Amino acid sequence: MxxxxxxxxxxxxxxxxxxxxxxxxxxxxxxxxxxxxxxxxxxxxxxxxxxxxxxxxxxxxxxxxxxxxxxxxxxxxxxxxxxxxxxxxxxxxxxxxxxxxxxxxxxxxxxxxxxxxxxxxxxxxxxxxxxxxxxxxxxxLPCAGVTAWHAIVEEGKVKAGDTVVVQGTGGVSLFALQFAKLQGAKVIVTSSSNEKLARARGLGADYGINYKETAEWDKAILEHTQGKGADHIVDLGGGATLNRSISALKVGGQISIVGILSGASVEGLAIVPAILRRARLQAINVGSRAMFENMNVAIEHHRLYxxxxxxxxxxxxxxxxxxxxxxxxxxxxxxxx
Ligand SMILES: NC(=O)c1ccc[n+]([C@@H]2O[C@H](COP(=O)([O-])OP(=O)(O)OC[C@H]3O[C@@H](n4cnc5c(N)ncnc54)[C@H](OP(=O)(O)O)[C@@H]3O)[C@@H](O)[C@H]2O)c1
The missing domain is CATH 3.90.180.10 (Medium-chain alcohol dehydrogenases, catalytic domain)
Structure with a gap:
């Protein structure tokens, strides 16, 4: 072979x-x-x-x-x-x-x-x-799909009416977008490309922010949510995004720490803003066989592609x-x- x-x-x-x-x-x-x-x-x-x-x-x-x-x-x-x-x-x-x-x-x-x-x-x-x-x-499905399922459903417990932010338009992010929509959430996508943001809207995204054009995308999320912030943020950028994710979070919201696309460490973690938001930071490491099986039931039931x-x-x-x-x-x- x-x-x-x-x-x-x-x-x-x-x-x-x-x-x-x-x-x-x-x-x-x-x-x-x-x-x-x-x-x-x-x-x-x-x-x-x-x-x-x-x-x-x-x-x-x-x-x-x-x-x-x-x-x-x-x-x-x-x-x-x-x-x-x-x-x-x-x-x-x-x-x-x-x-x-x-x-x-x-x-x-x-x-x-x-x-x-x-x-x-x-x-x-x-x-x-x-x-x-x-x-x-x-x-x-095994890595990107299960990671997104773990973040949004198993740990995130995202529910109808929540606002979810996903970063970029790679594998984990688009699965997270799809699973959040299954739960009835509103989804904000960030991307470096307006063309990709338009494609994400085709998948059900409610709002898009170009993080190259709008460097302070956390402020754009606060503006879009009337100052409240997002209920759940799937942080895929890591180094350059985690502090902005904290800033864009609603009080009592959750950040799934998943990716390191812009670096594996954060300089000057925003501890006070995290406390003020009562932020729950939950790291995610792909998921178990049981999570994979649960996800497959949902994918089959909703005929998700x-x-x-x-x-x-x-x-x-x-x-x-x-x-x-x-x-x-x-x-x-x-x-x-
Ligand atoms: N913890 C875990 O269990 C776990 C599991 C899977 C993946 N990961 C990690 O999660 C990250 C994403 O994985 P993936 O496989 O989905 O990656 P991927 O498919 O390669 O996604 C790459 C996309 O991310 C976006 N991106 C790049 N830099 C960004 C930044 N600074 N801010 C926001 N978006 C950015 C870009 O989207 P645009 O082109 O739209 O800008 C890029 O196309 C990686 O760091 C990976 O190692 C972790």
């Missing part, structure tokens, strides 16, 4: 296509013929060595994908042959609160990822795929990763096999 590996150093120049034997499932494991994988900002962080400078090579990158079960190992009985499955991002986190041990079981670093024609995984680390979604659509930016064939996986690194997309980049 063909697979892509990161070896001999960091960066896209060190991604190579290799031939490997098809792996054999052991006890409690299944063999999956991969159909599609989707890319996340994290994948470039892994490939560039930013996430884990101590990474063990060679590593098959990419955490999210969908495939079909083609062999069952001894004692494997959760799925039938031919069923479509997705791997959960944090393989050992099934339900309830996570433990520190869970964090070393994430796919695509430190565990081997899915950018291979066949993978073997424990059946406990899989979920069924929503029926109405194509392979390409379903491949987008993920937003796909572009599709690449497996032979052009490096081109797809370069597209991710270059940053101009709306929604998800997917590689189909």
């Amino acid at each position: 063909k697979a892509y590996v990161l070896q001999g150093g960091f960066g896209l120049d060190h991604i190579a296509e290799v031939d490997r034997p098809i792996p054999t499932p052991g006890r409690g494991e299944v063999l999956i013929r991969m159909k599609a994988v989707s890319l996340n900002a994290r994948d470039i962080g892994v490939i560039d060595g930013f996430y884990n400078p101590e990474l063990k090579e060679p590593l098959i990158p990419v955490s999210d994908g969908v495939g079909e079960i083609v062999a069952l190992g001894e004692n494997a009985g959760r799925f039938r042959m031919g069923e479509r499955v997705s791997a959960i991002f944090t393989q050992s986190w099934k339900s309830g609160e996570a433990t520190q041990e869970n964090w070393v079981t994430t796919l695509g670093s430190p565990l081997q990822g899915l950018l291979a024609e066949y993978v073997v995984l424990p059946e406990e680390g899989l979920v069924r795929v929503p029926q109405h979604l194509s392979d390409v659509e379903a491949a987008t 993920p937003v796909i930016d572009s599709e690449y064939p497996f032979s052009q996986a490096v081109k797809a990763l370069s597209h991710l690194a270059e940053g101009s997309y709306f929604g998800k980049i997917v590689i189909r096999y």
Whole structure:
């Protein structure tokens, strides 16, 4: 089988296509013929060595994908042959609160990822795929989808009439927009592009702010909400956005701390404004298998479709990763096999 590996150093120049034997499932494991994988900002962080400078090579990158079960190992009985499955991002986190041990079981670093024609995984680390979604659509769910679901529904408990802010128009943000609309919330999207803001309105966004043209976008949110602020803000920018998220928050509101698109630390955290807003800052780390399954029920019930930016064939996986690194997309980049 063909697979892509990161070896001999960091960066896209060190991604190579290799031939490997098809792996054999052991006890409690299944063999999956991969159909599609989707890319996340994290994948470039892994490939560039930013996430884990101590990474063990060679590593098959990419955490999210969908495939079909083609062999069952001894004692494997959760799925039938031919069923479509997705791997959960944090393989050992099934339900309830996570433990520190869970964090070393994430796919695509430190565990081997899915950018291979066949993978073997424990059946406990899989979920069924929503029926109405194509392979390409379903491949987008494990990291970006579950993170947004966790932030908006499981922790955020967003309800009808709430005002939710999502930052940018990448994978997590557009899922958060879609889930917030399912809950009946009003959604404000920020983006560097007016054209992307118009597309976000097509997905149901109620208001858009161009954060390049309006550097003080927190003030624009306060103005738009008659000075009250937003009930929930999904903070994806991190370094350059967290203080503005606090400033744009309603008293008693919640910020989901999710991303680090503009930096992984904040200089001068606005503690007093946070106290004055009684801000709840809740960090999110993707989610459990149970959250993934809950999300799939909602996606199926509402016949929700993920937003796909572009599709690449497996032979052009490096081109797809370069597209991710270059940053101009709306929604998800997917590689189909
Ligand atoms: N904690 C977790 O569990 C978790 C899970 C998934 C992802 N993440 C993190 O969340 C972030 C988003 O991930 P993703 O996969 O959705 O990324 P993505 O698809 O690559 O999204 C990138 C988009 O974010 C927007 N953006 C970039 N810089 C921004 C800034 N300073 N302020 C506001 N928006 C900005 C841009 O939108 P426009 O082009 O519209 O401006 C860009 O297109 C990343 O930092 C990722 O590492 C964390």
